[in-house]
Amino acid sequence: MMKAQKDQVDLSLSQQWDRVKTHLKNELGNDIFNNWIQPLDIQELTQDQLTLAAPTPFIQNWVSTYYLEAIQQLFCEENPDLKRIILGVSPHSAAESSEEKAVAKGEAEPDFQEGDFVGSPLDPRCTFENFVVGKPNELAHAAARRVAESTQVPFNPLFLYGGVGLGKTHLMHAIAHHIQKTQRNRKVMYLSAEKFMYQFIRALRYRDTVAFKDRFRSVDVLMIDDVQFISGKDSTQEEFFHTFNALVDQNHQVIISADKSPSDLEGMEERLRSRLGWGLVADIHPTTYELRLGILQSKVEQIKQTIPKKVLEFLAHKITSNVRELEGALIRIVAHATLVGREISLEMIQEVLRDLLRSNERLLTVEEIQRKIAEYYNVRLSDMHSPKRSRAVARPRQVAMYLAKKLTTRSLPEIGRHFGGRDHTTVIHGVKKIEELLMTDIGLREDIDLLRRTLEA
Ligand code: ADP
Ligand code: MG
Numbered sequence: 001m002m003k004a005q006k007d008q009v010d011l012s013l014s015q016q017w018d019r020v021k022t023h024l025k026n027e028l029g030n031d032i033f034n035n036w037i038q039p040l041d042i043q044e045l046t047q048d049q050l051t052l053a054a055p056t057p058f059i060q061n062w063v064s065t066y067y068l069e070a071i072q073q074l075f076c077e078e079n080p081d082l083k084r085i086i087l088g089v090s091p092h093s094a095a096e097s098s099e100e101k102a103v104a105k106g107e108a109e110p111d112f113q114e115g116d117f118v119g120s121p122l123d124p125r126c127t128f129e130n131f132v133v134g135k136p137n138e139l140a141h142a143a144a145r146r147v148a149e150s151t152q153v154p155f156n157p158l159f160l161y162g163g164v165g166l167g168k169t170h171l172m173h174a175i176a177h178h179i180q181k182t183q184r185n186r187k188v189m190y191l192s193a194e195k196f197m198y199q200f201i202r203a204l205r206y207r208d209t210v211a212f213k214d215r216f217r218s219v220d221v222l223m224i225d226d227v228q229f230i231s232g233k234d235s236t237q238e239e240f241f242h243t244f245n246a247l248v249d250q251n252h253q254v255i256i257s258a259d260k261s262p263s264d265l266e267g268m269e270e271r272l273r274s275r276l277g278w279g280l281v282a283d284i285h286p287t288t289y290e291l292r293l294g295i296l297q298s299k300v301e302q303i304k305q306t307i308p309k310k311v312l313e314f315l316a317h318k319i320t321s322n323v324r325e326l327e328g329a330l331i332r333i334v335a336h337a338t339l340v341g342r343e344i345s346l347e348m349i350q351e352v353l354r355d356l357l358r359s360n361e362r363l364l365t366v367e368e369i370q371r372k373i374a375e376y377y378n379v380r381l382s383d384m385h386s387p388k389r390s391r392a393v394a395r396p397r398q399v400a401m402y403l404a405k406k407l408t409t410r411s412l413p414e415i416g417r418h419f420g421g422r423d424h425t426t427v428i429h430g431v432k433k434i435e436e437l438l439m440t441d442i443g444l445r446e447d448i449d450l451l452r453r454t455l456e457a
Helices: 003-028 030-037 057-066 068-078 095-105 135-149 168-182 193-205 209-217 234-249 270-276 289-302 309-318 323-340 346-352 354-360 366-377 391-407 412-418 424-440 442-456
Strands: 041-046 049-054 084-089 158-162 188-192 221-225 253-258 280-284
Touching: 003 030, 003 041, 003 068, 003 323, 030 057, 049 057, 057 068, 057 084, 057 323, 068 084, 068 323, 135 158, 135 168, 135 280, 135 289, 158 168, 168 188, 168 221, 168 253, 188 193, 193 209, 193 221, 193 234, 209 234, 221 234, 234 253, 234 270, 289 309, 289 323, 309 323, 309 346, 323 346, 323 354, 346 354, 366 391, 366 412, 366 442, 391 412, 391 424, 391 442, 412 424, 424 442
Parallel strands: 049 084, 158 253, 158 280, 188 221, 221 253
Antiparallel strands: 041 049
């Protein structure tokens, strides 16, 4: 391509990008725009694929999750030839990931400078102020606060554990922010276990392990996130163990997170596992409905949106997997509403979140239904299968059949088999009977309503 022509293409591409950005700025507001969209650059256009670059892996990750779809939609409108947008990390600032690959391939030059040795970046939004406390996370939160506010070392290590997306990283970042703000003389370092491993492997390669250790040991508060990634990697484990011991012995605070308790960390040496459990071990439990609703309300305030209460309750009820998904759902509906100019309603979110709602659907079993109903009507579980026909057991059995039909995808013959091998016509009869009664019997309607809600909770 001739140079003049190429410049023209580039110019129009960057103009297109400017237009997309203007659009996004209007839709997302200045804060979100400046945080996430402004830092992105155009990197490369090949045929029908455009690559954008984020300055850090963190921003790349976040934008991919929340905004890439919208960017792609808008860009493709600007430029119909475009089929796909890929978001990478820009090569100059992504020293971490690109060097990692170079080291693995044995290409990189040894160039250790003080500046190379840094922790992972902190998310400015992960503060204590933005953390919603509820029963499932109150212990972890209190422990994190204690570590952040104390000038001593209250317990060492603090070991936070819990499932994905429940707030471990958020709490660690909050501790780091707080200490950086209130105790400027203390040196805090936060890093993912992966980054720890990478730095260690690099140090080994350049025979720089002494300096590696010294650098870690000069830190007052060291946080290593997701240590389960260290399991199985023997030499890194060994080094981690020594660094850990040295820091704890010198009374430097260590904070660790993992997806499992120390004793459940498989592939980790016994002495390390037991050492990790010496301080305070605090677990974060799965969220409750109340906590999910509280988190949604706080996020809605943060992004300055008004969303009907019914919608928030619906989301808190339905998206039970973890906070990250809950947050993702909220951002998705807000982005959708602003981009296509639609009002946020129950119908709208069910449409926008169809896939997410489906994956969060808990699959009820016929047994669970039978158990709940037996308990509720105070009959034996075995009465659900028994041939007894007295009203006292027949009615609860019909209720169970009715709910099994309504709340599971089991066929009538399958349901019949769960009720002591009854015929599918018996099931039809039971379901019909309850449907009839529901029209007149308010008490039964209330019972079934309640049962349904507890079963679906
Ligand atoms: P983990 O590290 O346990 O996988 P994160 O700390 O990354 O989970 O949390 C996932 C997302 O949910 C983050 O955006 C975080 O800010 C948010 N989050 C988790 N718990 C809470 C909470 N209690 N209050 C507010 N936001 C939360
Ligand atoms: Mg995390």
